[in-house]
Amino acid sequence: MSRAALQRAFPVLVSAGVLLFLFGRMDLTALADSLTWRVAAVLIPSFLIYGAATLLIEAVSLELLLKAPRGEFGLWIAARLKSASYLVGILNYALGAGALAFLLRRHTRLSLGEAASLVLLISSSDLVVVLGLAGAGAALVEASAPTVQAGVIAAAMLAFFGGLALLRAPGSLGPLDRIRSLAIFEGLRTVPLPRLGTLLVLRVCFACCFVAVCAASFYAFEVKPPMAELVVGVLVVAVVAGVPIAV
Secondary structure (H helix, E strand, C coil): CCHHHHHHHHHHHHHHHHHHHHHHCCCHHHHHHHCCHHHHHHHHHHHHHHHHHHHHHHHHHHHHHCCCCCCCCCHHHHHHHHHHHHHHHHHCHHHHHHHHHHHHHHHCCCCHHHHHHHHHHHHHHHHHHHHHHHHHHHCCCCCCCHHHHHHHHHHHHHHHHHHHHHHCCCCCCHHHHHHHCCHHHHHHHHCCHHHHHHHHHHHHHHHHHHHHHHHHHHHHCCCCCCHHHHHHHHHHHHHHHCCCCCC
């Protein structure tokens, strides 16, 4: 097998291995017996509400960052573009982000680099929000290595906000100016700070929706984990889901 083919197959192999491991530890008969009408009565409305709420947040986030004239790019178009990228995003988070950037380029006056920069900005904001909320939840949970957790979270926060400060620095950065001027950093470099603040608030709402639908799933099966542990566990899953090594 060639190196390129191996690189393409590796995420699929990783995912298949994880799924086999999980299903090997799962009592499928007990799971089937647990699927009652009560479970459906909780899960179906929860998923519908979650889907509608998060799609609205995604659409508002995209409209917020675009500089399109009023009426040229509205919530309806933003929601349609995000919906069209979901199927690819289920297979791989990075592919979904690429698909959304491509669709934005086709429906706006942005270049592919500029469109990708806005998608990167949203993804980066999600990572910062998820790590921040996970850190807040971890502070309420007895952990065996809280110093390591705090160090990882602090490093990620420092990298994001430090990078943001460098990209927006008014003076010359010397050799780094060529990197700063790349189109992929256009969003981080030029979106006004008030919009960035609003975006972070929107992404906090998005993360809370994800925690809420997972909590509803536990409730449907009459499992009641401690809230702090639930928040931390769900957000760790969200971070892992964004790693491009797996499908």
